[in-house]
Amino acid sequence: MNTLIKQATKILSYLSEADLEKDIIELSENNTELISFLEKIGAKAIKYQNEDAHISILPHEIHGEVHLWYRRNDGVWIIKLYAIKRMINK
Numbered sequence: 001m002n003t004l005i006k007q008a009t010k011i012l013s014y015l016s017e018a019d020l021e022k023d024i025i026e027l028s029e030n031n032t033e034l035i036s037f038l039e040k041i042g043a044k045a046i047k048y049q050n051e052d053a054h055i056s057i058l059p060h061e062i063h064g065e066v067h068l069w070y071r072r073n074d075g076v077w078i079i080k081l082y083a084i085k086r087m088i089n090k
Contacts, residue, residue, distance in 0.1 A: 007041055008068065008084045020081065027077040038077050043070035046087060 012020065014034040019025055027035055049063040068087065069079045 004044060004046070004068075005088060007044065008088060010037065011069065011079060012081075012084065023080070023082040025079045025081060027079065035077060038069060038071070044068045045070070046083075 011034065014031070014037070015025070027038075029035075045065050045067040047063065047065050066083045067078075067080065068083050069077060071077050
């Protein structure tokens with residue numbers, strides 16, 4: 001997990017202040033350094049478990065997997081900043 005946090009922190013360092021305020025980013029071809037870094041490390045996903053799901057009487061998602069960053073079929077890289085920030089701040 002430590003390596004993953006280092007990779008996520010490096011990704012954040014490539015982004016502008018305006019980008020950091022977004023929840024999800026679709027990278028354009030202008031982000032060549034960041035795209036090169038992502039291609040080097042590859043897509044990453046983490047598993048999660050909702051510890052509070054048993055408290056509510058309503059149906060809740062108990063566990064799953066979230067992709068932190070990945071490459072779509074059309075070649076565009078997607079970065080889920082909300083998931084990265086959640087992982088780093090845990």
